[in-house]
Amino acid sequence: xxxxxxxxxxxxxxxxxxxxxxxxxxxxxxxxxxxxxxxxxxxxxxxxxxxxxxxxxxxxxxxxxxxxxxxxxxxxxxxxxxxxxxxxxxxxxxxxxxxxxxxxxxxxxxxxxxxxxxxxxxxxxxxxxxxxxxxxxxxxxxxxxxxxxxxxxxxxxxxxxxxxxxxxxxxxxxxxxxxxxxxxxxxxxxxxxxxxxxxxxxxxxxxxxxxx
Numbered sequence: 001x002x003x004x005x006x007x008x009x010x011x012x013x014x015x016x017x018x019x020x021x022x023x024x025x026x027x028x029x030x031x032x033x034x035x036x037x038x039x040x041x042x043x044x045x046x047x048x049x050x051x052x053x054x055x056x057x058x059x060x061x062x063x064x065x066x067x068x069x070x071x072x073x074x075x076x077x078x079x080x081x082x083x084x085x086x087x088x089x090x091x092x093x094x095x096x097x098x099x100x101x102x103x104x105x106x107x108x109x110x111x112x113x114x115x116x117x118x119x120x121x122x123x124x125x126x127x128x129x130x131x132x133x134x135x136x137x138x139x140x141x142x143x144x145x146x147x148x149x150x151x152x153x154x155x156x157x158x159x160x161x162x163x164x165x166x167x168x169x170x171x172x173x174x175x176x177x178x179x180x181x182x183x184x185x186x187x188x189x190x191x192x193x194x195x196x197x198x199x200x201x202x203x204x205x206x207x208x209x210x211x212x
Contacts, residue, residue: 012064013042013056021071021106022054024091030087035121041087050075051083072125079132084111090144090198096120097171099142100134110139110157133174141194161192163210
């Protein structure tokens, strides 16, 4: 039995050669549903080989109905000299928390930022202060659980080759990291594992999808 099938109309997003910031690649998006449509925040690479984040949306998940001509999130500071990569977004109350990979050309580390939901929906890209929870640590693939667990906020993140868990009281400071998933020897995942989309709560517990 097939659980998933590729959409015959793929790809639904392609690079735009006329846009210098997304002329080469568009990939690895954060995707979520809110306000009657599907929001797509995607990684783009352009003529300068630096990653930025673009925005598109869809009403049905197959056809792109809106795509902005300019990036909505661009690199800043010494930690992001080579770009912002691979966003994951979770809604907490009336804010969206975005974790991404900040890359300076040598170290890929976690970046974190928040934006008010109303601003995001209105395309007012008033992002908050950028936070780097584990400075200069090779670390990426961060997903935030959408609710507290035992009175703590929880993230999964990857310090290769493992998936780690960390906890926070304030969604700013993260501590008590421990390994939760290891690659399995002699299998398709024997090199490294990392978080895909944010976990989804189900009647049987949290559904966590991971990648290599």
